[in-house]
Amino acid sequence: MTNLYSQWLCAGLHVCAPALCHSCNNLLEYDEVCLCNRCREWFRPPDDPKCLRCNARVGPHLDTADGCLLCKRDHFYFEKVVSLGFYQSQFKDAILRIKHLQGEQLARTLGALLGEHFSCTQGFQPDFITCIPVHWWKRLIKGHNQTEAIATGVADVLKKPFVNWALRKVRHTPEQSGLLPTERRKNLRQVFTNVSKSLIQGKQILLVDDVLTTGTTANQAAKVLISAGAKQVVVAVLARSFGR
Numbered sequence: 001m002t003n004l005y006s007q008w009l010c011a012g013l014h015v016c017a018p019a020l021c022h023s024c025n026n027l028l029e030y031d032e033v034c035l036c037n038r039c040r041e042w043f044r045p046p047d048d049p050k051c052l053r054c055n056a057r058v059g060p061h062l063d064t065a066d067g068c069l070l071c072k073r074d075h076f077y078f079e080k081v082v083s084l085g086f087y088q089s090q091f092k093d094a095i096l097r098i099k100h101l102q103g104e105q106l107a108r109t110l111g112a113l114l115g116e117h118f119s120c121t122q123g124f125q126p127d128f129i130t131c132i133p134v135h136w137w138k139r140l141i142k143g144h145n146q147t148e149a150i151a152t153g154v155a156d157v158l159k160k161p162f163v164n165w166a167l168r169k170v171r172h173t174p175e176q177s178g179l180l181p182t183e184r185r186k187n188l189r190q191v192f193t194n195v196s197k198s199l200i201q202g203k204q205i206l207l208v209d210d211v212l213t214t215g216t217t218a219n220q221a222a223k224v225l226i227s228a229g230a231k232q233v234v235v236a237v238l239a240r241s242f243g244r
C-alpha cells in the first residue's frame with residue numbers, strides 16, 4: 001500500500017512541477033529520475049573495442065593486454081582505466097554541465113551508471129573509492145567538486161565507502177586542457193599529497209575523475225597513493241578523451 005501511495009505522490013508532484021531530463025531537457029515521465037530513459041541508454045558504454053590498459057578506442061582484434069600505441073611506452077602507477085564512454089557529443093555536453101553546482105544530481109547519476117558498468121565488467125574489488133581532489137580555494141568558489149559527486153554515485157552502487165580526503169591538492173594549477181604533455185606533467189608536479197598513510201596502506205583503491213586525456217592527472221594522483229603503500233589503484237572516468 002505504501003508503494004501505491006508513493007506512486008500517487010510522485011504522479012501528483014509530476015503534474016504540479018514537471019521535471020526535465022538533465023541531459024536533453026525533454027519532460028521526464030513520472031517514473032524517470034534525472035535522465036529520461038532514452039538518455040540513460042545513450043550513456044550506456046559503447047561496444048567499440050578499447051585498450052585494456054588506457055581505455056582509448058582502438059581498432060578491432062588488437063591485443064592490448066600490454067597497452068595500445070598511445071600508452072605502451074607510458075609508465076602508469078595505476079593498473080588500468082575504466083570509462084563509461086568517449087568524450088564526444090552528449091557526453092561532452094553532460095561533462096560541461098556537471099562542472100557547475102546545478103549539475104550535481106547529473107554527476108551523481110552518471111557516477112551511478114559508471115558504478116554499474118564497473119561492477120559488471122571488472123574483477124577488481126576496491127576497499128574504498130576516492131576522487132581527484134581540487135584545491136580548497138577552487139572548491140569554495142565553485143561550491144562543489146564534480147568528481148566528488150561522480151565518486152559518490154559510484155560508491156553508492158558498489159556499496160563501498162567514499163573517502164574524499166585520501167588525497168589533497170596543495171596548490172591551484174591552470175587547467176590541463178590546452179597544455180602539451182610535458183607542460184601537463186610540469187603543471188602537476190608534486191601537486192597532490194596524501195593525508196593519512198594508514199588509511200591507504202595495503203588498500204585497493206578506485207580513483208574517480210570526470211575525463212581522462214593523457215592520464216597525467218590520474219597518474220600523478222595514483223603515484224601518491226602507491227608511494228603511500230596502496231596495493232593497487234584502478235582509475236574510473238566518465239569519458240575517455242582522444243589524443244595525448
Ligand SMILES: [Zn+2]
Nearest residue numbers: 021024036039
Ligand atoms: Zn533525456
Ligand SMILES: [Zn+2]
Nearest residue numbers: 051054068071
Ligand atoms: Zn592504451
